[in-house]
Amino acid sequence: MIENGFDIFMVDFSIYRDSYTECLSNLKRVLERCEDTNLELEVEKTKIEFIEKLPHPTSTYEIQNFLSHARFY
Numbered sequence: 162m163i164e165n166g167f168d169i170f171m172v173d174f175s176i177y178r179d180s181y182t183e184c185l186s187n188l189k190r191v192l193e194r195c196e197d198t199n200l201e202l203e204v205e206k207t208k209i210e211f212i213e214k215l216p217h218p219t220s221t222y223e224i225q226n227f228l229s230h231a232r233f234y
Contacts, residue, residue: 176188195202212231218224 174191176184176191178184178187192202215227215230216223218227
């Protein structure tokens with residue numbers, strides 16, 4: 162579904178477009194579709210807490226490292 166601004170993988174999905182507003186619009190469509198099909202989305206709070214505790218990145222390398230951790234968790 163690349164032409165619609167999102168891809169769905171086994172356990173996650175990626176939202177993208179040319180602008181932040183378009184991304185939010187696509188995210189809304191994806192989440193509405195999940196609700197319409199009774200798909201339950203759950204977030205593990207321990208993973209969110211781990212990401213919140215990571216130090217703020219201050220260099221390009223640290224940003225890449227942060228994004229790698231965020232993707233994993």
